[in-house]
Amino acid sequence: MPVDVLGKITDKRIIARDTVRIVIDAPSVAENAKPGQFVMVSQSLPTFDPFLRRPIAISGAEWGRIELIVRVVGWGTAVLANSEEGDQLRVLGPLGIGFPPPAGHLALVAGGIGIAPLLFAGRNWAKSRLFYGETTADWICDLSREKSCEFDIATDDGSVGEKCNAVELLKKKIDQFEHVFACGPEPMLHAIAKLCKRKKIPCAVSLEERMACGVGACQGCTIKTKSGYRRVCKDGPVFDANEIIWEELDERPCG
Amino acid sequence: MPVDVLGKITDKRIIARDTVRIVIDAPSVAENAKPGQFVMVSQSLPTFDPFLRRPIAISGAEWGRIELIVRVVGWGTAVLANSEEGDQLRVLGPLGIGFPPPAGHLALVAGGIGIAPLLFAGRNWAKSRLFYGETTADWICDLSREKSCEFDIATDDGSVGEKCNAVELLKKKIDQFEHVFACGPEPMLHAIAKLCKRKKIPCAVSLEERMACGVGACQGCTIKTKSGYRRVCKDGPVFDANEIIWEELDERPCG
Amino acid sequence: MSDLAVNIGNVRLKNPVMVASGCFGVGREYGELFDLSFLGGIVTKTVTLEPREGNLPPRVWETPAGMLNSIGLANPGISAFIETEIPFFRELDCAKIISIAGKNFGEFVEIIKKIDALDCIDAIEINVSCPNVEEGGLAFGTSPETVSGLVSTVRKITEKPLWVKLTPNVTDIAEIGRSAVDAGADALCAINTLSAMEIDIGRRVSRLGNITGGLSGAAIRPVALAKVFALHRALPDVPVVGIGGITEAGDAIAHMLAGASAVQVGSGIFRSPHLPIEVVVGIDQYCEFYDFPRAEDLTGALNIEE
Amino acid sequence: MSDLAVNIGNVRLKNPVMVASGCFGVGREYGELFDLSFLGGIVTKTVTLEPREGNLPPRVWETPAGMLNSIGLANPGISAFIETEIPFFRELDCAKIISIAGKNFGEFVEIIKKIDALDCIDAIEINVSCPNVEEGGLAFGTSPETVSGLVSTVRKITEKPLWVKLTPNVTDIAEIGRSAVDAGADALCAINTLSAMEIDIGRRVSRLGNITGGLSGAAIRPVALAKVFALHRALPDVPVVGIGGITEAGDAIAHMLAGASAVQVGSGIFRSPHLPIEVVVGIDQYCEFYDFPRAEDLTGALNIEE
Numbered sequence A, B: 001m002p003v004d005v006l007g008k009i010t011d012k013r014i015i016a017r018d019t020v021r022i023v024i025d026a027p028s029v030a031e032n033a034k035p036g037q038f039v040m041v042s043q044s045l046p047t048f049d050p051f052l053r054r055p056i057a058i059s060g061a062e063w064g065r066i067e068l069i070v071r072v073v074g075w076g077t078a079v080l081a082n083s084e085e086g087d088q089l090r091v092l093g094p095l096g097i098g099f100p101p102p103a104g105h106l107a108l109v110a111g112g113i114g115i116a117p118l119l120f121a122g123r124n125w126a127k128s129r130l131f132y133g134e135t136t137a138d139w140i141c142d143l144s145r146e147k148s149c150e151f152d153i154a155t156d157d158g159s160v161g162e163k164c165n166a167v168e169l170l171k172k173k174i175d176q177f178e179h180v181f182a183c184g185p186e187p188m189l190h191a192i193a194k195l196c197k198r199k200k201i202p203c204a205v206s207l208e209e210r211m212a213c214g215v216g217a218c219q220g221c222t223i224k225t226k227s228g229y230r231r232v233c234k235d236g237p238v239f240d241a242n243e244i245i246w247e248e249l250d251e252r253p254c255g
Numbered sequence C, D: 001m002s003d004l005a006v007n008i009g010n011v012r013l014k015n016p017v018m019v020a021s022g023c024f025g026v027g028r029e030y031g032e033l034f035d036l037s038f039l040g041g042i043v044t045k046t047v048t049l050e051p052r053e054g055n056l057p058p059r060v061w062e063t064p065a066g067m068l069n070s071i072g073l074a075n076p077g078i079s080a081f082i083e084t085e086i087p088f089f090r091e092l093d094c095a096k097i098i099s100i101a102g103k104n105f106g107e108f109v110e111i112i113k114k115i116d117a118l119d120c121i122d123a124i125e126i127n128v129s130c131p132n133v134e135e136g137g138l139a140f141g142t143s144p145e146t147v148s149g150l151v152s153t154v155r156k157i158t159e160k161p162l163w164v165k166l167t168p169n170v171t172d173i174a175e176i177g178r179s180a181v182d183a184g185a186d187a188l189c190a191i192n193t194l195s196a197m198e199i200d201i202g203r204r205v206s207r208l209g210n211i212t213g214g215l216s217g218a219a220i221r222p223v224a225l226a227k228v229f230a231l232h233r234a235l236p237d238v239p240v241v242g243i244g245g246i247t248e249a250g251d252a253i254a255h256m257l258a259g260a261s262a263v264q265v266g267s268g269i270f271r272s273p274h275l276p277i278e279v280v281v282g283i284d285q286y287c288e289f290y291d292f293p294r295a296e297d298l299t300g301a302l303n304i305e306e
C-alpha cells in the first residue's frame, strides 16, 4: 500500500555529472518497496513551480530509508537535486508493480539514468549481472559501493568501459541468462526486446511516461499495448517486452 | 536613470525577527540612488513563483552597493530573504522620485518596516532625528551601527524604548523640526499628516501600493490624490501629505 | 466545530468538499491513502455508453502553475462500469455522483436508464463540457438550446438530482447555466477545463497526442472564481458547485464566498493526495475563526460595494 | 543572421516582436532602459475619446504564474494624447500602432478622424476586448455582428491598416475573427486578458477595486496558443498577432508555430524589462539553428498529424 509522507533527506551527494543520490528517511515507504517501483516526489514548499510531482524510481530501500538517483534534465529535477540534507520532501509511494520474480540468472540492462531501478534489482537478486551503458564517463554513476552484483560498463566514446552500448554488452553474454530486466531510452529497450525475442528469453522493461497522479486514477500516463491502453504508473512501469507495441512508442510525437 | 542589472549579494544578515539586511553589488543602481527611492527585485532563477518582482526601498547606497531591508510577509519576500551571499538578484532601479530636500531640521518617523527608506534619509541628512515605532522588541531592526542620526524608539508593549507609538514620540518633540518624512502603516501616516497640518510643518510620506511594472508604464499602482490618480511608482512613492486623500486610502477594500 | 453539512438541492453532503470528475477514478486508488468517508462526495470519471480507449498519448503536460490533459474520456462504458466499479463505489460512505457524457441525446437517455435504478447514486453530473472529445463534449455545452434540450430530455426519465457541468469556454456562462436550470437541472458545476495547447518548439509538435487539451490547476483559479461569481449573481437561488484551481483550503473558501455551495477538488489532488481532507479541515477552522456557525453561510458571503 | 522582417498585411515590421497595449505606455519609461529601435513595434496603451481616470484601486494582483489587472483604460483621451504623447512617439524607429476603444461606433469614428492624419501611425489596433470597462470593451468583442458593424464603419473612414484585438472570453474566437476580417480588418490580435477574479478570504472582498479583472501572464499561455491556433486554422490567409503569456523567446516561437505572424509581449515585461529584446535575439537564434532563412517561415510551421 502506498503512503504519502514527508521524508527528511538524510544524505545527498553528487554521483555523476548532473546526477545526485538522495537518501530519504521514510520508513512506511521503505518497508514495502520492491525493485521496479517508484515514488512521486516534490519539495515540501508550497510552490507551483513545478505544479506536479515527479516520478522517480526507488533505487534502494533499507533501514527505513529509500534511495533515489535523480538526473537534472529540467526544472522539476533541478529542484529535487538542489534540496539539501535536512530538507523534507513529499514522497508518495511505493507505486507501480515492480519487476517480476526473475526466472534464474538475471541480466540487468541500464541505459543512462535507467540505472536507478536496476540498482535496486541488483541488490535484491544475487544471481544478477548489470550491463550499464552511457554516452561518456562523466555521466556514469559511481558504483564502487555496489557489492551485491557484478557489472560491465560501456560508453559511446569509450571513455570508460567498452566502447559500445549496453545492448552490445548484453549481446555478448546473453546466453548466460534466463531473464532480462531493462530500463533506459526507448530505442535501447526496443533493441533489447528484439534480441530477447529472438533468443526466447523473457524480458521485462521499465517504461517512462509523463504522469499526473502516479496512482492510476487519471489515465494520463497510458501507452498502447497489445492488450489496449495500459497505465504506466499502475499497470507498470514494468511491462513484459512482448506486450509493448514498439512502433507506437517510437512514433510518439513527443515525450 | 534606472537600470536593470543582475547584482550579487555581498552580505546578508538577520537584523530582526523575520527581517534581513541584504547588500547587493550594483554600482549603476547605487550611484544614482536617493533616499526614498526603491528597486524592483526578484531572484534570478526562471521561476513563476512569484510572477512579479517586489518593490523594496533602498535603505542605503555606498561604494557601488545598495542595501535593502526585507521583512518576510509572504512568498515573494520569503524568496528574497532566503537568498544567500553570492546569489544574484535582478534589480531594477533606482525608481521613484525620492524624498524632497529637507527644509531645515528633519524628523524621520518610521512604523515597522517603514524604517527602510528612512535609514537612508538619516544617513543622508545630518540634521535629522529618527522616531521608530514597532509592536515589540523582536521586530526592532538593530540600529547599533547607525552613527549618522539620533533616534528614539517606541514599542506598543514597552519591551524596548518607550511604551507608546511613533506618532506619540514625534508629538513630544515636533516643535524642534521644520520637516517630517514618514513611512509606515497608513493609520500612522494619516495621524502624522494631521499632526503636521495642525503644526503647519511640511510632511512627506512614502506610500505603498501593489505594483506590476514599477516604472510608471502600467498604471497599476495608482492612488487617488487631490490632483487625481497618481502612480505610486513614478509620481511617488513619496508624496506631500497634503496631497493625499486619506479617506480614500483608509477605505481601501484591500491592500 | 461548525456545522459543515451543505445541501445541493436535495443532496445533502456531510461537508462541502467533493473530488472532481476524472481526477479520482471512483476512489479505489486514493482510498488506499485515506478514509474516503471524510469526503463530502465523489464524482466519478465521466462514463459513456460505449467503452472508450481515450486519446492518443501523451495525455498530460505540465504548464505554468497548471496542467493540460487530453484523456479523452477513457472509460469502460456504462455496462462494464456498473459491473466492475459500482460494487466498490456503492459501499462508500459519502455522496456518490456519477458523471456521464453522450454523443447525442439518445446516448444520455440510454445511460440514465441504466443508472436510474442504482440506489447508491445520489446525483448525476451531466458533462457537456469536455474539450477533449470530438462528438458531444464541448460542442454540447456551448449552446443554450442544446443544453436546454438535453436537460429537459433527461429530466423526463429520472428523478435523480441532475447537475450540469459547465464549460468556461463560452461567452456567457450564466446564459448556459440558466438554460440548464430552466430545463430542470438541480445544480450547476463550474468549471471544466479551458481549451488550451502547448508546443514543443524543438520538434514543432504539440505536447499532446490530441493536439489540444484542457487546462486545469492553480493557473485557472482566477477564471473559475469569476465564473462562479457570475453564475451566483445571475442565478442566486441555484446551487453552484465551484471547481477550478483549488490547491489549498483558502481556494475552496474563495469559491464559496464567490457563490459556490460546495466545491470539487481536481488536479490539486495530484500535487497532494490528502488535499480534499486538508480542505475540509481548513473550512472548519475558517468557520470557527470567523464565526460562521454553518459552512453553508459562506456561500456568496463576499462583500461587494459598487 | 536570418531575415527577421515580417509583414502584417501592409505593415512591415523589422522583426516580429512588438509590445502589447497597456504594458508599455508609449515607451517613455522603458525607453530609459533600452533602445526602442530594437523593437518590431509598439502598441500604445488604449486611447479613448474622452480622458479616463481608470478604475478604483487596487488595480493589480498577482496570481499563480500570472496577474490580474483592472486598470480600466486609464488614459488622457485622444486629444491630450496627440498633444503630449505623439511628439515623443513619432520619433521612434519602429512600427507604431495606436490602440483605441470607444463606447459606441461614433466614438471610434471620432477618434479615427483625429488620428487618420497622423503619418507616424502605422496601424490602428481596435480594442474590442477590454474586460475592465462597463461600456464598449468586452461587450463589443463578443458579438460577431457588432464587430462586423464596427469594423465596416471605421473601414470607410481610414486607409490605415486596421487590426482587431480579440477577446478569449468567447465561445468561438474564429467566428468573431472572421466577422472582423470580412468587414475589412487587416489583421487579428489575440488574445486580450481572460475575465477573472481573486478573493481576499480574510476580509471577504475582491482583491481588485473593480471586483473583476483580466488575467495575463504565463498562466494563460496555453489558452492563448490554442486561440491563435484556432484562428490560423480557420483563417489561414489572415495575419494573426499572437499575444499571451510570453515570458521567454520560446513562448514567442510557440505562438508563431501555432500560426502567428508576429507577437506582442505583455506582462512578461514587468518581470523582465529587456524581455522583448531577448525575444528578438531568441527568434534569430532559433531560425539559425533550425534553418529557417526567414522568421516569417515560422508562421504555422507546426507539424500536425491527425
Ligand SMILES: Cc1cc2nc3c(=O)[nH]c(=O)nc-3n(C[C@H](O)[C@H](O)[C@H](O)COP(=O)(O)OP(=O)(O)OC[C@H]3O[C@@H](n4cnc5c(N)ncnc54)[C@H](O)[C@@H]3O)c2cc1C
Pocket: A038, A050, A054, A055, A056, A057, A058, A068, A069, A070, A071, A072, A073, A074, A075, A076, A077, A078, A113, A116, A117, A207, A208, A209, A210, A211, A237, A255
Ligand atoms: C516510472 C518512472 C521512473 C523514473 N525514474 C527516474 C529516476 O530514477 N531518476 C531520474 O532522474 N529520472 C527518473 N524518471 C524521469 C523523471 O521523472 C523525469 O526526468 C522528470 O519528470 C523530468 O522533470 P523536469 O521538470 O526536470 O524536466 P522537464 O522540464 O519536464 O523535461 C525535461 C526533459 O525530460 C523529458 N521528460 C520529462 N518527464 C519525463 C518522463 N516522465 N518520462 C520521460 N521523459 C521525461 C522531457 O520530455 C524533456 O525532454 C522516471 C520517470 C518515470 C515515469
Ligand SMILES: Cc1cc2nc3c(=O)[nH]c(=O)nc-3n(C[C@H](O)[C@H](O)[C@H](O)COP(=O)(O)OP(=O)(O)OC[C@H]3O[C@@H](n4cnc5c(N)ncnc54)[C@H](O)[C@@H]3O)c2cc1C
Pocket: B038, B050, B054, B055, B056, B057, B058, B068, B069, B070, B071, B072, B073, B074, B075, B076, B077, B078, B113, B116, B117, B207, B208, B209, B210, B211, B237, B255
Ligand atoms: C515603494 C515600496 C517600498 C517598499 N519597501 C519595502 C522594504 O524596504 N522592505 C520590505 O520588507 N517591504 C517593502 N515594501 C513592501 C513589499 O513590497 C511587500 O511586503 C511585498 O511586495 C510583499 O510580497 P510577498 O509576496 O512577500 O507578500 P504577499 O503574499 O504578496 O502579501 C503578504 C501581505 O503583504 C501585503 N502586501 C504585499 N505587497 C504589498 C505592497 N506593495 N504594499 C503594501 N502591502 C503589501 C499583502 O496585502 C499581504 O497582506 C515596499 C513596498 C513599496 C510599494
Ligand SMILES: Cc1cc2nc3c(=O)[nH]c(=O)nc-3n(C[C@H](O)[C@H](O)[C@H](O)COP(=O)(O)O)c2cc1C
Pocket: A212, A218, A220, C020, C021, C022, C023, C045, C046, C069, C071, C073, C099, C127, C130, C165, C191, C192, C193, C215, C216, C217, C218, C220, C243, C244, C245, C246, C264, C265, C266, C267, C268
Ligand atoms: C486528468 C484530468 C481528467 C479529467 N477528466 C474529466 C472527466 O472525465 N469529466 C469531467 O467532467 N471533467 C474532467 N476533468 C476536469 C476536472 O473535473 C475539473 O473540472 C478541472 O480539472 C478543473 O478543476 P481543477 O483546476 O481543480 O483541476 C478532468 C481533469 C483532469 C486534470
Ligand SMILES: Cc1cc2nc3c(=O)[nH]c(=O)nc-3n(C[C@H](O)[C@H](O)[C@H](O)COP(=O)(O)O)c2cc1C
Pocket: B212, B218, B220, D020, D021, D022, D023, D045, D046, D069, D071, D073, D099, D127, D130, D165, D191, D192, D193, D215, D216, D217, D218, D220, D243, D244, D245, D246, D264, D265, D266, D267, D268
Ligand atoms: C496592466 C495591463 C494593462 C493592459 N491594458 C490594455 C489596454 O489598455 N488595451 C489592450 O488592448 N490590452 C491591454 N492589456 C492586455 C495586454 O495587451 C495583453 O493582451 C494581455 O496582457 C495578454 O498578454 P500577456 O500575457 O503577455 O500579458 C493590458 C494588460 C495588462 C497586464
Ligand code: FES
Pocket: A210, A211, A212, A213, A214, A215, A216, A217, A218, A219, A220, A221, A222, A231, A232, A233, A234
Ligand atoms: S499518472 Fe494518473 S493514471 Fe498514471
Ligand code: FES
Pocket: B210, B211, B212, B213, B214, B215, B216, B217, B218, B219, B220, B221, B222, B231, B232, B233, B234
Ligand atoms: S506599477 Fe506600473 S505604473 Fe506603477
